[in-house]
Amino acid sequence: MTINLLNRKFFERETIVVAKEMIGKKLVRLFRTDSTIIKLAGIIVETEAYGYLDDKASHAFKGMNSRNRYMFGDVGYSYVYFTYGNHYCFNVSAHTKTKDAGAVLIRAIEPILGINMMIKNRKKIDILNLTSGPGKMTKALAIDKKDNGIDITDSNSTIYLEDTIVSNVVLSTKRIGIEMDKDKYWRFIYAEKDRGKIVINRYVSRKKENTKFLE
DNA sequence: CTACCGATTATCT
DNA sequence: GATAATCGGTAGT
Numbered sequence: 137m138t139i140n141l142l143n144r145k146f147f148e149r150e151t152i153v154v155a156k157e158m159i160g161k162k163l164v165r166l167f168r169t170d171s172t173i174i175k176l177a178g179i180i181v182e183t184e185a186y187g188y189l190d191d192k193a194s195h196a197f198k199g200m201n202s203r204n205r206y207m208f209g210d211v212g213y214s215y216v217y218f219t220y221g222n223h224y225c226f227n228v229s230a231h232t233k234t235k236d237a238g239a240v241l242i243r244a245i246e247p248i249l250g251i252n253m254m255i256k257n258r259k260k261i262d263i264l265n266l267t268s269g270p271g272k273m274t275k276a277l278a279i280d281k282k283d284n285g286i287d288i289t290d291s292n293s294t295i296y297l298e299d300t301i302v303s304n305v306v307l308s309t310k311r312i313g314i315e316m317d318k319d320k321y322w323r324f325i326y327a328e329k330d331r332g333k334i335v336i337n338r339y340v341s342r343k344k345e346n347t348k349f350l351e
Numbered sequence: 352c353t354a355c356c357g358a359t360t361a362t363c364t
Numbered sequence: 365g366a367t368a369a370t371c372g373g374t375a376g377t
Contacts (some may be wrong), residue, residue, distance in 0.1 A: 184369070193369075194369090218362075219367095220360085227369085270369070271372075313370065314368090
Protein backbone atom coordinates (compact mmCIF):
# COMPACT_ATOMS: atom_id res chain seq x y z
CA MET A 137 0.00 0.00 0.00
CA THR A 138 1.32 3.41 -0.94
CA ILE A 139 0.34 6.40 1.12
CA ASN A 140 0.28 9.72 -0.65
CA LEU A 141 1.97 12.37 1.49
CA LEU A 142 1.79 16.09 0.84
CA ASN A 143 5.17 16.83 -0.69
CA ARG A 144 7.62 19.72 -0.69
CA LYS A 145 6.03 21.29 -3.78
CA PHE A 146 2.67 21.44 -2.03
CA PHE A 147 4.14 23.76 0.60
CA GLU A 148 6.21 25.78 -1.88
CA ARG A 149 3.34 28.08 -2.87
CA GLU A 150 1.64 31.17 -1.48
CA THR A 151 1.07 30.59 2.24
CA ILE A 152 -2.61 31.53 1.93
CA VAL A 153 -3.16 29.00 -0.86
CA VAL A 154 -1.44 26.27 1.14
CA ALA A 155 -3.48 27.11 4.26
CA LYS A 156 -6.70 26.82 2.29
CA GLU A 157 -5.68 23.57 0.60
CA MET A 158 -4.57 21.93 3.84
CA ILE A 159 -8.23 21.92 4.88
CA GLY A 160 -9.56 18.36 4.56
CA LYS A 161 -6.11 16.74 4.53
CA LYS A 162 -5.15 14.14 7.14
CA LEU A 163 -2.74 14.92 9.98
CA VAL A 164 -0.96 11.80 11.26
CA ARG A 165 0.90 11.50 14.55
CA LEU A 166 2.99 8.38 15.25
CA PHE A 167 4.47 7.02 18.46
CA ARG A 168 7.07 4.37 17.84
CA THR A 169 8.25 1.98 20.54
CA ASP A 170 10.47 -1.10 20.10
CA SER A 171 7.61 -3.38 19.17
CA THR A 172 4.62 -1.22 18.34
CA ILE A 173 3.49 1.85 16.45
CA ILE A 174 0.62 3.88 17.84
CA LYS A 175 -1.10 6.06 15.29
CA LEU A 176 -3.25 9.10 15.96
CA ALA A 177 -4.92 10.92 13.12
CA GLY A 178 -7.47 13.55 12.25
CA ILE A 179 -8.83 15.59 9.37
CA ILE A 180 -7.64 19.19 9.34
CA VAL A 181 -10.72 21.40 9.71
CA GLU A 182 -9.20 24.79 10.63
CA THR A 183 -5.99 26.60 9.60
CA GLU A 184 -4.52 30.09 9.57
CA ALA A 185 -1.89 31.59 7.25
CA TYR A 186 0.95 33.68 8.67
CA GLY A 187 3.11 35.59 6.20
CA TYR A 188 6.32 37.56 6.40
CA LEU A 189 6.85 41.25 5.58
CA ASP A 190 3.24 41.44 4.35
CA ASP A 191 1.84 40.40 7.75
CA LYS A 192 2.41 42.33 10.98
CA ALA A 193 0.71 39.54 12.95
CA SER A 194 3.31 36.97 11.88
CA HIS A 195 6.13 35.89 14.17
CA ALA A 196 8.36 36.24 11.10
CA PHE A 197 7.51 39.93 10.54
CA LYS A 198 10.42 41.31 12.58
CA GLY A 199 12.95 38.86 11.16
CA MET A 200 14.42 35.52 12.12
CA ASN A 201 15.20 34.53 15.70
CA SER A 202 15.81 31.22 17.45
CA ARG A 203 12.11 30.66 18.04
CA ASN A 204 10.78 31.31 14.54
CA ARG A 205 13.71 29.94 12.50
CA TYR A 206 11.65 27.15 10.94
CA MET A 207 9.27 29.68 9.38
CA PHE A 208 12.28 30.59 7.22
CA GLY A 209 14.10 28.59 4.57
CA ASP A 210 12.94 25.19 3.38
CA VAL A 211 9.19 24.57 3.43
CA GLY A 212 7.39 21.55 4.84
CA TYR A 213 8.98 21.75 8.28
CA SER A 214 7.19 22.01 11.62
CA TYR A 215 7.29 25.21 13.63
CA VAL A 216 6.15 24.54 17.19
CA TYR A 217 6.11 27.37 19.71
CA PHE A 218 5.05 27.81 23.32
CA THR A 219 2.63 30.54 24.37
CA TYR A 220 0.51 31.88 27.24
CA GLY A 221 2.60 29.92 29.73
CA ASN A 222 0.74 26.72 28.92
CA HIS A 223 0.19 25.91 25.29
CA TYR A 224 1.99 24.75 22.18
CA CYS A 225 0.93 25.70 18.66
CA PHE A 226 1.78 23.59 15.62
CA ASN A 227 2.60 25.12 12.22
CA VAL A 228 4.01 23.90 8.91
CA SER A 229 6.34 26.23 7.01
CA ALA A 230 4.94 27.20 3.60
CA HIS A 231 5.80 30.01 1.20
CA THR A 232 6.99 30.62 -2.35
CA LYS A 233 10.67 30.33 -3.18
CA THR A 234 11.03 34.09 -3.58
CA LYS A 235 9.43 34.87 -0.22
CA ASP A 236 11.69 33.89 2.67
CA ALA A 237 9.20 32.99 5.39
CA GLY A 238 5.65 31.95 6.16
CA ALA A 239 3.76 29.16 7.90
CA VAL A 240 0.32 27.62 8.34
CA LEU A 241 -1.06 27.21 11.85
CA ILE A 242 -3.22 24.11 12.26
CA ARG A 243 -5.95 25.16 14.67
CA ALA A 244 -8.25 22.15 14.75
CA ILE A 245 -8.75 18.61 13.51
CA GLU A 246 -11.63 16.16 13.44
CA PRO A 247 -10.32 13.10 15.34
CA ILE A 248 -10.51 9.88 13.35
CA LEU A 249 -7.93 7.54 14.88
CA GLY A 250 -6.61 7.02 18.41
CA ILE A 251 -9.40 8.92 20.12
CA ASN A 252 -8.90 7.03 23.38
CA MET A 253 -5.30 8.16 23.58
CA MET A 254 -6.32 11.73 22.77
CA ILE A 255 -8.78 11.59 25.67
CA LYS A 256 -5.98 10.39 27.94
CA ASN A 257 -3.64 13.15 26.78
CA ARG A 258 -6.29 15.82 27.24
CA LYS A 259 -7.77 14.40 30.47
CA LYS A 260 -11.16 15.38 29.05
CA ILE A 261 -13.79 13.07 27.64
CA ASP A 262 -15.76 15.63 25.61
CA ILE A 263 -15.06 14.56 22.03
CA LEU A 264 -16.17 17.86 20.49
CA ASN A 265 -13.62 19.75 22.60
CA LEU A 266 -10.71 17.30 22.24
CA THR A 267 -8.95 18.99 19.33
CA SER A 268 -11.04 22.11 18.58
CA GLY A 269 -8.31 24.72 19.11
CA PRO A 270 -4.55 24.99 18.52
CA GLY A 271 -3.54 24.32 22.15
CA LYS A 272 -6.09 21.54 22.60
CA MET A 273 -4.95 19.82 19.42
CA THR A 274 -1.26 19.76 20.34
CA LYS A 275 -2.09 18.44 23.79
CA ALA A 276 -4.32 15.69 22.37
CA LEU A 277 -1.55 14.67 19.96
CA ALA A 278 1.24 15.15 22.56
CA ILE A 279 3.03 17.67 20.36
CA ASP A 280 5.52 19.96 22.09
CA LYS A 281 8.92 21.62 21.66
CA LYS A 282 10.66 18.35 20.78
CA ASP A 283 8.56 18.31 17.59
CA ASN A 284 9.93 21.63 16.36
CA GLY A 285 11.75 21.54 13.02
CA ILE A 286 10.76 18.09 11.79
CA ASP A 287 10.25 17.29 8.12
CA ILE A 288 6.50 16.90 7.63
CA THR A 289 6.94 15.56 4.09
CA ASP A 290 8.88 12.48 5.26
CA SER A 291 6.87 9.31 6.03
CA ASN A 292 9.59 8.34 8.50
CA SER A 293 8.78 11.40 10.61
CA THR A 294 6.50 11.15 13.65
CA ILE A 295 4.20 13.77 12.15
CA TYR A 296 3.18 13.98 8.50
CA LEU A 297 0.27 14.97 6.29
CA GLU A 298 -1.59 12.55 4.03
CA ASP A 299 -3.22 13.68 0.83
CA THR A 300 -6.98 13.14 0.58
CA ILE A 301 -9.75 13.89 -1.84
CA VAL A 302 -11.45 17.07 -0.65
CA SER A 303 -14.87 17.80 -2.06
CA ASN A 304 -16.42 19.87 0.72
CA VAL A 305 -16.63 23.62 1.18
CA VAL A 306 -13.91 25.88 2.59
CA LEU A 307 -14.86 29.21 4.18
CA SER A 308 -12.54 32.03 5.26
CA THR A 309 -12.71 34.31 8.31
CA LYS A 310 -10.53 36.78 10.17
CA ARG A 311 -7.79 35.23 12.28
CA ILE A 312 -8.17 34.53 16.01
CA GLY A 313 -6.23 35.97 18.93
CA ILE A 314 -4.04 38.55 17.18
CA GLU A 315 -3.71 42.32 17.60
CA MET A 316 -2.13 43.33 14.28
CA ASP A 317 -3.49 42.90 10.75
CA LYS A 318 -6.84 41.84 12.17
CA ASP A 319 -8.76 42.34 8.96
CA LYS A 320 -7.08 39.72 6.79
CA TYR A 321 -9.36 36.80 5.96
CA TRP A 322 -6.53 34.30 6.37
CA ARG A 323 -8.31 31.73 8.54
CA PHE A 324 -9.86 28.76 6.75
CA ILE A 325 -12.50 26.37 8.04
CA TYR A 326 -14.15 23.21 6.79
CA ALA A 327 -17.86 23.09 6.00
CA GLU A 328 -20.27 21.00 3.97
CA LYS A 329 -23.49 21.51 2.10
CA ASP A 330 -26.51 19.86 3.66
CA ARG A 331 -29.65 20.25 1.52
CA GLY A 332 -28.35 23.56 0.21
CA LYS A 333 -27.34 24.87 3.63
CA ILE A 334 -23.68 25.47 4.58
CA VAL A 335 -22.85 23.65 7.81
CA ILE A 336 -19.52 24.32 9.55
CA ASN A 337 -17.65 21.24 10.74
CA ARG A 338 -18.38 20.39 14.39
CA TYR A 339 -14.71 20.37 15.40
CA VAL A 340 -13.94 23.92 14.27
CA SER A 341 -13.25 26.38 17.14
CA ARG A 342 -15.34 29.58 17.40
CA LYS A 343 -17.86 28.78 14.71
CA LYS A 344 -19.70 32.08 15.00
CA GLU A 345 -16.99 34.23 13.36
CA ASN A 346 -18.18 36.03 10.24
CA THR A 347 -17.33 33.95 7.20
CA LYS A 348 -16.68 34.59 3.53
CA PHE A 349 -17.43 32.07 0.85
CA LEU A 350 -14.56 31.08 -1.38
CA GLU A 351 -14.90 30.63 -5.16
C1' DC B 352 -26.26 30.12 24.88
C1' DT B 353 -22.38 34.22 24.91
C1' DA B 354 -18.74 37.28 27.22
C1' DC B 355 -15.23 38.21 30.06
C1' DC B 356 -11.12 37.32 32.73
C1' DG B 357 -7.26 35.18 35.24
C1' DA B 358 -3.61 31.70 34.98
C1' DT B 359 1.13 30.79 33.82
C1' DT B 360 5.99 30.85 31.85
C1' DA B 361 9.17 30.45 27.60
C1' DT B 362 10.80 33.67 24.76
C1' DC B 363 11.70 38.14 22.99
C1' DT B 364 13.72 42.92 23.50
C1' DG C 365 10.48 43.69 32.05
C1' DA C 366 6.69 42.72 28.75
C1' DT C 367 4.37 39.92 25.89
C1' DA C 368 1.46 36.13 24.08
C1' DA C 369 -1.27 32.75 16.87
C1' DT C 370 -4.91 29.99 24.38
C1' DC C 371 -7.87 27.66 27.57
C1' DG C 372 -11.32 26.84 30.90
C1' DG C 373 -14.11 28.56 34.45
C1' DT C 374 -17.58 31.68 35.90
C1' DA C 375 -20.91 35.22 35.48
C1' DG C 376 -24.48 37.13 32.79
C1' DT C 377 -28.45 37.04 29.17
